[in-house]
Amino acid sequence: MKLENFSFEKDKDGIAVLTWDMPDRSMNVITESVISELNLVVDEVISQSSIKGCVITSGKINFSGGADLNLLSQGAKQYEVARLEKGEEAANVLFFENSRKLSVLYRKLETCGKPFVATINGVCLGGAFELALACHYRIMSSDEKSKIGLPEIKVGLFPGAGGTQRIARLMPTGDALQFLFRGEQLKAKAALTNKLVHEVAPTEEMIDRAKIWIISKGKAQAPWDMKDFKNPSGKVFSATGMMIWPAANAIYRRETFDNYPAAKAILHAVYEGLQLPIDQGLLVESRWFAKILRSKEAMAMIRSLFLSKNELDKGARRPKAIGPVALHKIGVIGAGFMGAGVAYVSALNGLDVVLLDRDQVSADHGKEAVNKLISASVSKGRATEADKQGILQRIETTQDYLKLRGCDLVIEAVFEERIVKAEVTRRVQEVLDPQVVFASNTSTLPITSLAETSLSPENFIGVHFFSPVEKMSLVEVILGKKTGDRALATALDFVRIIKKTPIVVNDTRGFFANRCVLNFIREGHIMLREGVPPAMIENVARMAGMPVGPLSLNDEVALDLGWRILNATKKDLGEKAVDPAQEEVLHFMVEQEGRFGRKNGKGFYDYLAIGKKSLWPGLSIFAQENFNSGLIDISEMKQRFLCIQAVEAARTIAEGVVMDPREADVGSILGFGFAPFTGGAISYIDGMGIKNFVVLCDRLAIKYGPRFTPPELLREMAAHNQTFYPETNSVFAA
């Protein structure tokens, strides 16, 4: 037996230890070759009578991250070839058989007649945890960094190698569904409490304990293969089942708006599987897995949220000629909400921070905000007291620009006013070498014009953080006309250190994210003016896949800000640049009613000290007589919300603001929560086909106005049958 990914050794007691340690990889992943070698190992264990049992362990810091998602596009190609050659049903059969290989292998291991033990160190996720679940005994390392979980749902998949069936036979149904839905990772203690592992031990003792278990009581039979096995929650059709299932179906809809087929597949697989013997249950799970693997949503989510995001995280847009930039200490100017957030994430990731504001009190105030954030983390058990002390020690507050000396990067997050920003730029350059990269955190002011106040515009760059900084994982890096490669490399290295995802965009009004978001908000205003009930605007936006409705979002960012932007736009670009319906709505809200949003407790919603916010009844002023909400085309409303953002995203590409569709997709999901199941604003277009998108936009433009008119680029691409992504990635869209 020749193995590349594993070593296989037998001790004097006849216990084999299979050590998973893939060459040239820092992390074990499940590949075609891992699957075939595991198959060999199981055969070996079965056939060698001297082998009593087998311990599976990892030779790396982590057990394994699970299946290699890159593999999936292979399946896509194979499917397409088979479909053309043999027809659709035959292709489906082939795809089904291939997609359940891992499940079949694990079941073979589970029923091979000899005990298998998994010893879990570090992370053990997805298909790797499913391997552990198929083992007869699981020992997990007590190390803090050890985690088990089934995170497939986060990329539009679900556990398809027995995960749904074994979890639902280990945990009460409600807990099992929650564990599968959330894709959360559990530490050893929680895993033990939930009976997902049998034993917790120090890493170095795990193998010995595994051997002891095999010798002393090792039974090669899973609980569900025993005669008297009962599901933890009993039968589906029972009083207990009636408490679980109707609510589970409803909560699925509440959480997903029925937009995520993988989450629904979990419900199906568990509901159907629990009424069947394990083998039949695994078969049903495989049927759903094959279907979901071929879904448009899974393909789009894997591409944007896994592949593209990883590529961007690893510096896809970083100028290769520039070596790694050493970043130890950064300066943050402006200790307000944003500045404090930037200081926090920087210190959290080991950077020293000089937090500067116009006076010491303001600077200290910013540090106090950091203290609150980290303290909340500590009280939730996500950080230790030592982490907290370390972070606070790394942040030095000051009003003295001289203290910036020694900083490798300076980021300003002061008030969005040209004069204020210019003043900061000047004062920084008085004390620092002009070679130190200066980054401006702005969401509205063009970087090129800000850079004009700098002595070295090639070292001037925009970094647009999203609020709240500690939660939002996107950073928009904005290139001014003169921004140089070193500045870009520095900014990207910084973003990487603080573990956020960068997209690189060229300078324009609103950059990328805000252009799309403002369109979304404006569409809400226009609908309101049309007489659509406000609740419907909010609910349908969420049903379309957005995290919040446009009116809520507007309340959060402030209505008076929107009103100011509108007036500025009007001043700069003329009367026609603003939408009259939006102008009317904002004028009424801000000028007439003084409703600025959450900040003054009244916007589109009323905000009370206790209880939930509720829509302001005064919005009824926009109601139209004889307006029948039953006649509204809900699916068209959803399209309006997504289209108006996607068409803007396409414009940013047409204008060269965004240079890579991956950045538009990842940026739209991480930056403003664009319907993740679509794969992002550009994948949304690709997903329906550019031709169809153009037709849709033209139809909406006729009905609702030229703001939906697609850019020429899209018409050309449609005419040439082009796509933003290579064709091979979309053959799955069945």
Added chain:
Amino acid sequence: MPKAFIYDAVRTPRGRGKPDGALHEVSSLGLIVGVLKALKERCGLSGEELDDVVLGCVDPIGEAGGDIARAAVIAAGYSYRTPGVQINRFCASGLDAVNLAAAEIMSGQHELTIGGGVESMSRVGIGASGSAWPVDPAIAIPAYFMPQGVSADLIATKYGFSREDVDSYAVLSQRRAAEAWSQGKFLRSIVPVKDINNITLLDRDEHMRPETDMQALAALKPSFSFFAEQGGFDAVAIQAYPEIEKLNYVHHAGNSSGIVDGAAAVLIGSRQAGVKLSLSPRARIRAFANIGSEPAIMLTGPVDVTNKLLARAGVRLEDIDLFEVNEAFAAVVLRYLQAFQLDLEKVNVNGGAIALGHPLGATGAMLIGTALDELERRNKSIALVTLCIGAGMGTATLIERL
């Protein structure tokens, strides 16, 4: 097409559907046997004449399972040549049983049939027979399943009925039912339930609370808010009707139908069958209809099915003298009144299920008798009986005195 005539209609009083209810000791079979025996006696049947007995039952399981209609005819002393069939269209089962029994006459295949229904909610339990609808993701999700009470609250929210509106209607139902009893209006149809020693167990509807007033109802907490919020059904309601910001929880035990035990039967036959038995017909089944309605809001089917029925039968709304709209929840009736702009003086004039109770499989057949008795008393002609139905359906029947 032969006409289907109603020769008689009987029902048990409705017993409170709890272990301390007067009919709890009586089996489902016992309940229906009582009314079948009474019908036999009142109409002078030998027991050989019947072509079919169709009975509604919503939870046909356990003692009520396995075609209770066949068991009932034998136990009631009818000839073994009388067949029986049990049907289930949830809350309209009793009315659908009458309609099917009538259809057997109208089609010319049968001469004499019984349509009726039975439900011992205290003994079998609501939902005891199970269902894919709320449980199986393949239907629960696309159908936007929510418990009926949440759907009723959704109707109230969508169509603008306040807590005061629904409570006022409940008080009216109680008052009307109490008045009807005090004037003996139900006596013609009521068959007291007796024990084996001929001792009366119940001769009057037991669920009523005539003393109910607005103040008493105001003290009751909404029944469905907790489940709606914890179980995620509020979100389901809003996704089905996104124009709604939040549900207004107005329903509670006092303005929803009562859980009760009971049975009913209606004797239906051709003109010829009546002549043979020397019975004169009391009315005829003029037309009936079934329909599916939007399943999420679930309980608005009476409006849809009434439109369908009137169009097919060529009857105008104003031709109808009386309406029986099952009081599953107050909002169901209020929505019906609102949709047709009806005069409350024509609708549920002797109260309804809020006061009297709703023995699921039997109610529809009971309402036929109630409507017929009242038509006769008022010497009026046409009544319409309709019920809302789980999973979004409606059934309605037009009866007409000769």
